[in-house]
Amino acid sequence: MNQGVLQAKLWYAQRISAMVLGICVAVHLVIIFYAIRGGLSAQEILGRTQGNLLFAVFYEIFVLACFVHAPIGMANILQETFPKSGVAKPIAWILALLILILGTTAVIGVFTGGQI
Amino acid sequence: MSNTNLKVKVWRGAQEGEFVEYLVPRTPNQTVLDVVTHIQRKMDPTLSYRFACRVGMCGSCAMTVNGVARWTCRTHVSKIVEGDSLEIAPLNNLPVIKDLATDMREFFNKWKGAVGFFKGDKTRYDDFTKVQPNSEERQLADAGIECIGCGVCYASCEVVQSRPNYLGPAALNRAWTLANDVRDVQQLERMTAVAGDAGCHACHSQGSCTEACPKSIAPTASIAGLKKLVARAAVRGSRWGKL
Numbered sequence: 001m002n003q004g005v006l007q008a009k010l011w012y013a014q015r016i017s018a019m020v021l022g023i024c025v026a027v028h029l030v031i032i033f034y035a036i037r038g039g040l041s042a043q044e045i046l047g048r049t050q051g052n053l054l055f056a057v058f059y060e061i062f063v064l065a066c067f068v069h070a071p072i073g074m075a076n077i078l079q080e081t082f083p084k085s086g087v088a089k090p091i092a093w094i095l096a097l098l099i100l101i102l103g104t105t106a107v108i109g110v111f112t113g114g115q116i
Numbered sequence: 117m118s119n120t121n122l123k124v125k126v127w128r129g130a131q132e133g134e135f136v137e138y139l140v141p142r143t144p145n146q147t148v149l150d151v152v153t154h155i156q157r158k159m160d161p162t163l164s165y166r167f168a169c170r171v172g173m174c175g176s177c178a179m180t181v182n183g184v185a186r187w188t189c190r191t192h193v194s195k196i197v198e199g200d201s202l203e204i205a206p207l208n209n210l211p212v213i214k215d216l217a218t219d220m221r222e223f224f225n226k227w228k229g230a231v232g233f234f235k236g237d238k239t240r241y242d243d244f245t246k247v248q249p250n251s252e253e254r255q256l257a258d259a260g261i262e263c264i265g266c267g268v269c270y271a272s273c274e275v276v277q278s279r280p281n282y283l284g285p286a287a288l289n290r291a292w293t294l295a296n297d298v299r300d301v302q303q304l305e306r307m308t309a310v311a312g313d314a315g316c317h318a319c320h321s322q323g324s325c326t327e328a329c330p331k332s333i334a335p336t337a338s339i340a341g342l343k344k345l346v347a348r349a350a351v352r353g354s355r356w357g358k359l
Binding site for chain 1: 278279308309310311312313314315317343346347348349350351359
C-alpha cells in the first residue's frame with residue numbers, strides 16, 4: 001500500500017479510537033466519582049467488578065481503544081523527533097503489544113479475581 | 117513618528133552570513149519595502165531582494181521582519197518597529213540565494229507535488245460547467261482561493277521546519293480548493309498525493325500559517341478539510357473511488 005494512504009488510514013483509526021476513548025474516559029470518571037462515595041478500598045472495587053461481564057467488556061473496549069490510539073501518536077512523535085533513527089515503528093509496536101497484553105491481563109484478572 | 121533614523125539590521129550573505137546594520141531615515145507612511153529599497157538604492161547597491169508590484173498583489177516581497185514572515189510592501193514600519201530597530205531577514209524554511217532573496221523552487225514544486233493545478237475534461241466546444249455560487253463546494257473553494265503564493269505561511273510553519281518533505285500549507289490549501297472544484301478530473305491522484313505524513317496528515321493544526329497569512333486565508337482549515345476527505349477516501353472510499 002502507498003505509504004501516504006496507510007498513514008491516512010492510521011490517522012482515521014486514531015481519530016475513531018479517540019472518540020471511543022473520549023466516551024470511555026467520561027464513563028470511567030463518572031464511575032470513579034460514584035465508586036469513592038463510601039471510601040476507596042480494593043475490596044470494594046473488586047466486589048463491584050469481579051465477575052461482572054459488563055465491566056469487563058467496557059474496560060476491554062477501553063484497552064482496545066488505547067491499543068489503537070496511543071501507539072499511532074507515539075510513532076508520530078518519535079518520527080518527528082528522531083526522523084532518521086527508525087525507532088518509531090518498533091517502539092510503537094512494543095507499546096501497542098504492552099498495552100494490549102497488560103491491559104487485557106488486568107481486565108481478565110479483575111473479572112476472574114486472579115483465578116486463572 | 118520620531119525623526120530619528122531607523123537602525124535596520126539586514127541579513128547579508130547566503131545560507132551563511134551575518135546581519136549588517138544600516139541607518140535609514142524615517143519618512144511618513146514608510147513601508148518595510150521602502151526601507152529595503154532605500155538601502156539598495158542609496159547605501160549599498162549590492163543588496164539583493166525581490167519585489168514587483170509594491171501593492172500586495174504579486175506575493176514576491178515576503179521577508180522575515182522582526183522575526184515574523186510578512187509582506188514587506190504592506191507592512192508599515194510604524195506598526196512593527198521595536199524602539200527604533202528593525203531586523204530584516206530572508207524567509208525561513210527556504211534556501212537563501214543571496215541576502216533577502218530565497219530560492220522558491222522547492223515551494224512551488226510542492227504545489228505541483230500536491231497536484232495543485234487544474235485539469236478538466238471539457239473542450240472549447242462544450243458548454244460551460246455551471247457552478248452555483250452558493251453551493252458548498254464553491255464556498256469551500258472560495259475560502260482559500262485568494263492565495264497568491266507569497267510563501268509567508270510556508271516560512272511560518274513549524275512542521276515544514278521539522279519535516280522538510282512536508283508539502284506545506286500553501287500547496288495543501290491549493291489542493292483543497294481544487295478538491296472542491298467540481299470540474300477537476302484528478303481528484304484521486306490529488307488525494308493520493310496529499311495523503312499521509314508528507315501531506316495533510318502531518319499538520320499539527322497549530323495555526324501559524326493562518327495567523328501569518330496576509331490574505332487572511334486559513335490553510336489550517338483547508339488542511340483539516342483535506343485530512344477528513346482523504347482519510348475517508350482511504351477507509352470508506354469517496355465519490356471518485358477508493359484510494
